[in-house]
Amino acid sequence: MPHIDRRIYEHPIITFNRGKRVIFYFEGHPIEAYEGESVAVALYALGVDVFSWSPKFSRPRGPFCMIGKCSSCFMTINGVPNIKACKYPVREGLVVERQRGWGLLAKSSILEDYKPASSEKIETDVLVIGGGPAGLIAALTAANYDLNVVIVDEHFKLGGQLLKQTHKFFGNVELFGGLRGFQIAEELAKKIALEKRIRVLMSTIAYGVFRGGYVGVVGENAHYIIKPKALIIATGAQEKYLDFPNNDLPGVIGAGGAQTIMNEFGVKPGESALVVGSGNVGLIVAYQLLQAGVRVRAVIEILPEIGGWFIHAAKIRRYGIPILTRHTIKYVEGDVRVRKATIIAVDEKFNPLPGTEKEFDVDLVLLAIGLEPDSRLAIQAGAVVKYMPELGGFVPVRTRFLETTVKNMYIAGDISGIEEATAAMLEGKIASLAIVSRLVDTSRSSKALEEAEKVLKFLWEEYRASPLLLRAKRGKEAVTISINELEDLRKKFPSPVSFG
Amino acid sequence: MLGEKKPIIICRCNDVTIEDIINAVETGIDDFEVLRKYLKIGFGPCQGRSCLLLAARIFAKLTGRRIEEVISEYRVRPPIVPIPARVLLAGVIE
Numbered sequence: 305m306p307h308i309d310r311r312i313y314e315h316p317i318i319t320f321n322r323g324k325r326v327i328f329y330f331e332g333h334p335i336e337a338y339e340g341e342s343v344a345v346a347l348y349a350l351g352v353d354v355f356s357w358s359p360k361f362s363r364p365r366g367p368f369c370m371i372g373k374c375s376s377c378f379m380t381i382n383g384v385p386n387i388k389a390c391k392y393p394v395r396e397g398l399v400v401e402r403q404r405g406w407g408l409l410a411k412s413s414i415l416e417d418y419k420p421a422s423s424e425k426i427e428t429d430v431l432v433i434g435g436g437p438a439g440l441i442a443a444l445t446a447a448n449y450d451l452n453v454v455i456v457d458e459h460f461k462l463g464g465q466l467l468k469q470t471h472k473f474f475g476n477v478e479l480f481g482g483l484r485g486f487q488i489a490e491e492l493a494k495k496i497a498l499e500k501r502i503r504v505l506m507s508t509i510a511y512g513v514f515r516g517g518y519v520g521v522v523g524e525n526a527h528y529i530i531k532p533k534a535l536i537i538a539t540g541a542q543e544k545y546l547d548f549p550n551n552d553l554p555g556v557i558g559a560g561g562a563q564t565i566m567n568e569f570g571v572k573p574g575e576s577a578l579v580v581g582s583g584n585v586g587l588i589v590a591y592q593l594l595q596a597g598v599r600v601r602a603v604i605e606i607l608p609e610i611g612g613w614f615i616h617a618a619k620i621r622r623y624g625i626p627i628l629t630r631h632t633i634k635y636v637e638g639d640v641r642v643r644k645a646t647i648i649a650v651d652e653k654f655n656p657l658p659g660t661e662k663e664f665d666v667d668l669v670l671l672a673i674g675l676e677p678d679s680r681l682a683i684q685a686g687a688v689v690k691y692m693p694e695l696g697g698f699v700p701v702r703t704r705f706l707e708t709t710v711k712n713m714y715i716a717g718d719i720s721g722i723e724e725a726t727a728a729m730l731e732g733k734i735a736s737l738a739i740v741s742r743l744v745d746t747s748r749s750s751k752a753l754e755e756a757e758k759v760l761k762f763l764w765e766e767y768r769a770s771p772l773l774l775r776a777k778r779g780k781e782a783v784t785i786s787i788n789e790l791e792d793l794r795k796k797f798p799s800p801v802s803f804g
Numbered sequence: 805m806l807g808e809k810k811p812i813i814i815c816r817c818n819d820v821t822i823e824d825i826i827n828a829v830e831t832g833i834d835d836f837e838v839l840r841k842y843l844k845i846g847f848g849p850c851q852g853r854s855c856l857l858l859a860a861r862i863f864a865k866l867t868g869r870r871i872e873e874v875i876s877e878y879r880v881r882p883p884i885v886p887i888p889a890r891v892l893l894a895g896v897i898e
Contacts, residue, residue: 358813358819363813365816418890418893420894421891423895424897510884520882520883527894545854545855548812552811635810680884683878683879691871697857
């Protein structure tokens, strides 16, 4: 076992209140961890860089997304293989082992304890998939109108990616202006806990939508079949991946994955970093790395111009971090972890210019090249989707109330096209109010619709009016359709599934 | 490890490399869905959440098409995430 402590004890803006000390076992070694940490983070904090070995080439794999979207951290926990260690909370006495390729089902002795999952059928008014900013606001809004809500979230803590956002939000109090992302997550989680009409299924994930309007949801030991009157899919996004030699080496991490490690869990992702991509995520992560005590060697950008906002770029330049435009990554090297990254300049057609290589001794290469909406559940349900580069990938076509071509199935947040948390919360509110207006009596229905119109007006005419948000706004306009167009699409591409 | 070689991995779940895609295109595969089935791109536990768009971009470039042309037939089938064997042991919920 390596003897490193990557936990952060001093941070300029975050106080990491670690939970009770627990001991679990990793390949025979006792591991000290704190309640509230994931198995993956607890191991990484002590210097475990390799989480698994790949199935065909047995290549080492380390943390990548850290939010349950990829497969790099699959481990065998208490004899059960293929568990996402990034989503598994530490507990006293856990037995954790790494896998070479896909793990095998446990030995017969353990299989005897392998009891069938509990099963439950749930009927509810609104089912929300995803407990991030969009999903939580949607749930609270519906509960406020006395509807019953079930929230399904894969993590063991509510808040989604708010948990790793450390910047202060803009806007008024209603939009949580002045609060940092993780503080908003705390506030929302507190409100949810007080709502008797909201049932939260933590550490669970939706695996499919089925005929008759059923949604299948699984947890470690539980199976739920949920029949809601309306469904809101708020599954967020995953990080995009990039092709360069050795791109799977541990130390090549998604920028968001690194944010989870350092901002949510208070663990240093490495010592010295190169950031690939100068959009807002790349620029912000560079600054947050500095706050976590990581040296940032450079931010590189393949385009001739910096992608993110001037204010963020200026901030990291003040700290002397070069932003190298017209540069791309050539390859990374290392044995079981990145040791060195080589970058190269490109011409206007993005062809590499030999002789312009620069080497950096770094143990971290962060990919901040964009996010892709996680629209798989909506696509599986039969929603008509469109590939929209300006929104990050496939997004469901929707009305302005965010209903998809699957009846009573709504979307909110990054799944509808990549923006950020404030837009996600506003979308969650709109979708939820639209559902409310269909499910409550006439007088309250018109009140909900009025409220929805107000939020819509603010979202489209004020919030998205900023020229900085123009690209996403245009993308969203292009996939927002009228009721008549929706009806036409439903006739043309009938979905086998509907809700309500 | 692959010795001194530095492979470019496209699908991390199933260890599909960029070379695999290039070779498949040279063999004559000109349909992205066929390529996916041939190389099992996105057939692993992450179900293409890491690789699908990257693979599509590379395939589009190799075949001289736009990315939206090559992925228009994309389908998602349940289960969209891995489910524990315990759930299968539990059987059907009536």
